[in-house]
Amino acid sequence: MKTTLIKQVDCIVAWDDSRQSHVYLTGADIAFTGDRISYIGRHFDPAGADVVETVDGRGMMVMPGLVDIHSHLGHEPINKGYTDETGSVGLYSSNLYEYMPTMKDEASAPAQLTLAAAELLMSGVTTVVDMSNAHEHWIDIIAASGLRGYIAPMFRSAQWFTRNGHVVEYAWDEDAGIAGMERALALIDQAEAHRCGRIAGMLVPAQIDTCTPELLRASHAEARRRGIGWQTHAAQSLPEFHEITRRHGLTPIQWLHSLGVLDPGSIVGHAIFLDDHPNTHWSTSTDLSILTETGASVAHCPTVFIRRGMALRDFGRYRRAGINIGIGTDTYPHNMIEEMRNVGYLARLVAETPHAVTTSEVFNAATLGGANALGRQDIGRLAVGAKADLVMVDMTHHLMRPSRDPLRSLVYAAADRAVHTVYIDGHRVVHKGEVTSLDYRKAAEEVDEAQRRAEQKVPQRDLVAHRHGTEMSPLSFDVV
Known part of the structure; x- marks a missing residue:
């Protein structure tokens, strides 16, 4: 099967079985073959693997999905x-x-x-x-x-x-x-x-x-x-x-x-x-x-x-x-x-x-x-044999810096704005922060229209006082 290698990753949130814990692994490679992680370490040997793609991991943190x-x-x-x-x-x-x-x-x-x-x-x-x-x-x-x-x-x-x-x-x-x-x-x-x-x-x-x-x-x-x-x-x-x-x-x-x-x-x-x-x-x-x-x-x-x-x-x-x-x-x-x-x-x-x-x-x-x-040991961790569900975070994003502790920078400062690439089952579904599998902008327009449609029916659904939507949930400011 084909192998994808993410090379020279600044930081991998890898699973250490001996510690039974995630650890920070710096300056390392991670590879997945098909839908499974096949390698995590510092000296990936391509022998016997058909490397279909090499991804530059410099400036990135790779963490489990x-x-x-x-x-x-x-x-x-x-x-x-x-x-x-x-x-x-x-x-x-x-x-x-x-x-x-x-x-x-x-x-x-x-x-x-x-x-x-x-x-x-x-x-x-x-x-x-x-x-x-x-x-x-x-x-x-x-x-x-x-x-x-x-x-x-x-x-x-x-x-x-x-x-x-x-x-x-x-x-x-x-x-x-x-x-x-x-x-x-x-x-x-x-x-x-x-x-x-x-x-x-x-x-x-x-x-x-x-x-x-x-x-x-x-x-x-x-x-x-x-x-x-x-x-x-x-x-x-x-x-x-x-x-x-x-x-x-x-x-x-x-x-x-x-x-x-x-x-x-x-x-x-x-x-x-x-x-x-x-x-x-x-x-x-x-x-x-x-x-x-x-x-x-x-x-x-x-x-x-x-x-x-x-x-x-x-x-x-x-x-x-x-x-x-x-x-x-x-x-x-x-x-x-x-x-x-x-x-x-x-x-x-x-x-x-x-x-x-x-x-x-x-x-x-x-x-x-x-x-x-969910009764699973093959997701939620980056380990050989686990599912190739992984997230690449851009550590060069200004909200990730300083990145002394990259997970803290992600959770308390950058959030989704620094998510660069997402793989699930070895397939890339997010690239450069954009979902490639769904037309979510069109969906957002449809939900916006649906909310306006639904608000017209609020009075008949309000069994307490048949109030209008703006009575039940007033806007932040009056519309003038």
Whole structure:
């Protein structure tokens, strides 16, 4: 097979198996043959290899592709500029029940997916879990993008809504939940059969409070039978926390544990409001240890919660407890490096110490943590035999300088602006900062039009007071 050599790289974030850690390897070469890394070191010997391309690595950092384990690519981009400052005053500032249902446009899902996928690629993401509503172009767009994708169609037994802004109600249809899971399984079968070989599936009963215990158990059992991942949203809002404790007398984490659905193949989306969170005022302090003992992973997505004044308390505490944490881009912008920045800053703010979390721990979560949550050892690291998913960062970019510690310069200063080239499965999908596989500029225009279309329907979707979009989410300044 053909080999590509990236020669004389200034800095490689390489995996050192003896240390069980990423390390900085300077002045070295990295080569990949087909879809696998075939060499990392200082003296590449081309003997026996058909080198099809030699890439100049001088002035570059090469790092493993980032792993995004929690995103909603098909319906989040449309919220940009609309849900930045919204939150129900009667529902502990949550945005889920009153505001988010008013801004949607199913017809634009392909354009939203295209735009978000391009953002991910340009911020160094090579693997993504996309928890969205199914549409006919979903698999084809993920395949065309070049991403290593996990198709995760959400399904649920109830729709939530609020008619007054302070009470969440649920419209139950248990048969719809089962039918939704069956459709999800059929789509996962279709995705995993795709000729690109990069697409897998994950079962996602959407939210803990919108699914019956039977649906949660059945979906988890089917995920284990098929050997695929399982994820749900839990402990993501105070209204949800109170709803689950009212129904079951248990916290969301305790209830999931009682159902037997927490294990090393399970991912809990958010897991913010545990029993010892200062805002829950609950009588126990066992949720953290449950997550540790079961081996379940947490998908940490700080940006969307920072907007509501909410925070996981805190990243460092969860990690010290032994919980595996991956990072997700739950909302716009789908920029994984900026999400990593928020992980670090928020953890230090909440813990009130700069020692709450290190950049290496954040980077581990965005690579190894995500890979572990997906049950994979062949992504999230640069090692011989691992997948050729790698990112070239321009260390000569002015925002990367000084580059005493290149990962810190990337995360806290340059972000996606310094991402130069991205390879997935050995195929180049980003070059000179531009996605080559998707027409994301056209998609951006389509999403812009869709938002204007959707805003016209906001009054009929607002069950509280039939307000217009500019009433629900006023512009930063008056238009004159």
